[in-house]
Amino acid sequence: MTTTVKAPAADERLLHRSLARRLMGRPELGSVVGAVAVFLFFAITAEPFLRVSSLSTVLYASSTIGIMAVPVALLMIGGEFDLSAGVMVISSALISSMVSYQMTANTWVGVGVSLLVTLAFGVLNGVLLTRTKLPSFIITLGTFFMLTGLNLGFTKLIDGTVSTKSIADMEGFDSARTLFASHLTLGSADIQITIVWWLALVAVATWILLRTRVGNWIFAVGGNADAARAVGVPVTRTKIGLYMGVAFAAWISGQHLLFSYDAIQSGDGVGNEFLYIIAAAVGGCLMTGGFGSAIGAAVGAFIFGMTSKGIVYAQWNPDWYKFFLGAMLLLATLLNAWVRKRAEDKS
Numbered sequence: 564m565t566t567t568v569k570a571p572a573a574d575e576r577l578l579h580r581s582l583a584r585r586l587m588g589r590p591e592l593g594s595v596v597g598a599v600a601v602f603l604f605f606a607i608t609a610e611p612f613l614r615v616s617s618l619s620t621v622l623y624a625s626s627t628i629g630i631m632a633v634p635v636a637l638l639m640i641g642g643e644f645d646l647s648a649g650v651m652v653i654s655s656a657l658i659s660s661m662v663s664y665q666m667t668a669n670t671w672v673g674v675g676v677s678l679l680v681t682l683a684f685g686v687l688n689g690v691l692l693t694r695t696k697l698p699s700f701i702i703t704l705g706t707f708f709m710l711t712g713l714n715l716g717f718t719k720l721i722d723g724t725v726s727t728k729s730i731a732d733m734e735g736f737d738s739a740r741t742l743f744a745s746h747l748t749l750g751s752a753d754i755q756i757t758i759v760w761w762l763a764l765v766a767v768a769t770w771i772l773l774r775t776r777v778g779n780w781i782f783a784v785g786g787n788a789d790a791a792r793a794v795g796v797p798v799t800r801t802k803i804g805l806y807m808g809v810a811f812a813a814w815i816s817g818q819h820l821l822f823s824y825d826a827i828q829s830g831d832g833v834g835n836e837f838l839y840i841i842a843a844a845v846g847g848c849l850m851t852g853g854f855g856s857a858i859g860a861a862v863g864a865f866i867f868g869m870t871s872k873g874i875v876y877a878q879w880n881p882d883w884y885k886f887f888l889g890a891m892l893l894l895a896t897l898l899n900a901w902v903r904k905r906a907e908d909k910s
Contacts (some may be wrong), residue, residue, distance in 0.1 A: 565726075573790055577578055578720050588846075590846070590848070590856045591601045591846055591847045591858050593847060594845050594847055594859050594862040594866065594897075595862055597845065597862075597891070597898075598865055601869050601870060601873070602869060603868060604873075604897060605877065608873075608877050609873055609876035609877035610875055610876075611876045612872075612877075615751045615752050616643050616752070616753065619752045619753045619755075619854070620755045620872055621865075621868045621869050621872045621873075622868065623753075623757060623758065623868075624863045624867070625761070625865045625867065625869070626758045626761035626869035627801075628838050628839065628842055628864040628868065629654070629761040629764075629789070629842070629861050629864030630757060630816050630864070631648055631809070631835075631840075632839045632843050632860040633764045633768050633812065633857050633860050634764070634768070634805070634808040634811070634812045635648060635766055635769070635771070635842075635843050636782060636843035636855055636856070636857055636859070637771075637808060637839060637857065638805045638808070638809055638850040639807055639843050639849070640852060641784045641802060641805045641843075641851065641853040642784060642785035642850070642851070642852025643699040643779045643805065643806075644699045644785075645699070645701040645708040645809050645836065646704050646706075646836050647684070647706040648703075648705045648809055648836045649661040649794075649822045649833060649834060649835030650707055650710045650711050650714060650832045650836075651681065651684055651711045651810060651813040652671040652813045652817045652820065652830075652835065653714055653820075653829065653831050654681065654710050654713065654813075655681045655692050655816070655817025655818065656816045656817035656820045657717070657727060658673070658676060658681070659674050659677035659818060660673065660727040660728075660730055660826065660827055661673075661717070661718070662676045662677070662726050663730050663733055664727065665721065666833050668830065669733070669734045669735040670730055670733050670735040670736050670739050671735045671739060672735075673730075674739055674818060677818070678811075678814050679794050679809060681811070681813055681814040682810050682811065682814070683734060683810075684810050685803075685806040685807040685808070685809060685811070686803060686806070686852070687706065687809025688702060688703055688706055688806040688810075689802050689803030691706075691809065692802060692806070693802055696807040700816060700834065706758045707836070712831060715829045716832070717829075717846045719829075723819055725753075725828060725831065726826050726827060727826045727829075728823060729825040730827050732824040736822070739818070739822050740822040740823075742818075743815070743819045743821075743822045743823075744756065744757075744818075746858075757788070757838075760815055760819075761861070761864075765857050765860075765861045768857035769856070769858055772857060773910055777801070779802075780796045780797065781801060781805065782853055783853075784796060784801050784852075785851075785853035786852065786910045790793065804845045806852035814831060815866050824882070832870050841863070841867075841891070842860055842863035842864045842866075842867055843863060845859075845862075845863035846858070846860040846863035847859035848860065862884065867888075870884065870888075870891075871884060874887075
C-alpha cells in the first residue's frame with residue numbers, strides 16, 4: 564500500500580504578489596488616477612494652466628487644504644471626524660493676534676499661547692469623545708458651534724469689530740512671517756512656505772502610519788476599537804492624539820492666515836472642514852475608518868487645487884465648483900470601494 568505524502572501548503576506571507584496586485588491594494592490608487600485625469604483635462608482645455616506661475620498657484624491652493632487634510636485623514640483612518648477643524652483654524656489665528664495686540668507683546672508670545680490653546684481644543688474634542696461615547700459627529704458639531712460663537716463674540720468684545728487689529732508693526736512679526744507666510748522664488752516659480760509645511764506633514768504622517776507602532780494603533784482603532792482595546796491598544800490616548808494632530812495643523816494654518824494678511828475676519832473658516840474631509844475621502848480614506856493614507860489625502864488636496872484654479876484659467880463660471888466637489892466625492896467613494904473590493908478578492 565502506497566502512502567501519498569501531501570506537500571505542505573505555502574505560507575501566504577511568502578507568496579509573491581505582482582505589482583498590479585500591490586497597486587490595487589493601495590488606498591490612494593483611485594485618487595492618483597483621478598489627479599492624472601484632472602491634470603490632463605485642464606492642460607488641454609485651459610492654456611494658462613501649464614505655465615510655471617500657474618502651477619505654483621495650484622500648489623499653493625492645494626497646500627492650504629492639504630495641511631489640514633493630512634491629519635484629518637489620520638483621524639478618519641482612526642474612525643472619527645472633526646467638524647470643528649475649519650473654525651479652529653480661525654480660532655488659532657484670532658488668539659495669536661489678540662494676545663499679541665492686547666498685551667503689546669512680541670508676536671511670538673501670541674503664537675505660543677495660540678499653540679497651547681489650540682492643542683487644548685484638540686484635547687477637549689478627544690476627551691469628550693472618549694468619555695461620553697457619543698459619535699464624533701455630535702461632539703465636533705457642538706465644538707464647531709461653540710468655536711464659531713467664541714470667535715465672533717470675543718472679537719467684537721475685545722476689538723469692537725468682527726476683525727482683529729493689524730499687528731504688522733509689532734516686534735517679531737517679520738520673523739514669524741518668515742516661518743509661516745514667506746515664499747521662495749525659483750526662476751518664474753513662486754514657492755510658498757505652506758507647500759513645505761504640507762510636504763513635511765505628509766512625510767511625517769506617512770512615516771507614522773507605515774513605520775511606527777502608533778500607526779498600527781490608528782488602523783486598529785479605526786477597524787474595530789473594541790477588538791483593539793482587547794489586545795492592549797491604548798484607544799483613548801490614540802484618539803486624543805489624533806485630535807491633537809488636527810489641532811496642531813489648524814495652528815499652522817491659522818498662523819499662515821494671520822501673518823499673510825496682518826488681520827483676521829472672525830467669521831471665516833465655516834465650511835472648510837468639509838473640504839478637508841472630502842480631500843481625505845477622495846484620497847482613499849474610508850468613512851468607516853481603518854483604511855486610507857496620508858499620501859492619498861495629499862493627492863485629494865492637489866485635485867482640489869487643480870480644480871479651483873483650473874476653472875479660473877479656463878474662464879468658466881466658478882459657481883460650478885461646488886457641484887464638481889460633490890460629484891467628485893461620490894465618484895471617488897464609489898471608485899475607492901470598487902478598488903478595495905477588487906484588492907480583497909485578489910488577496
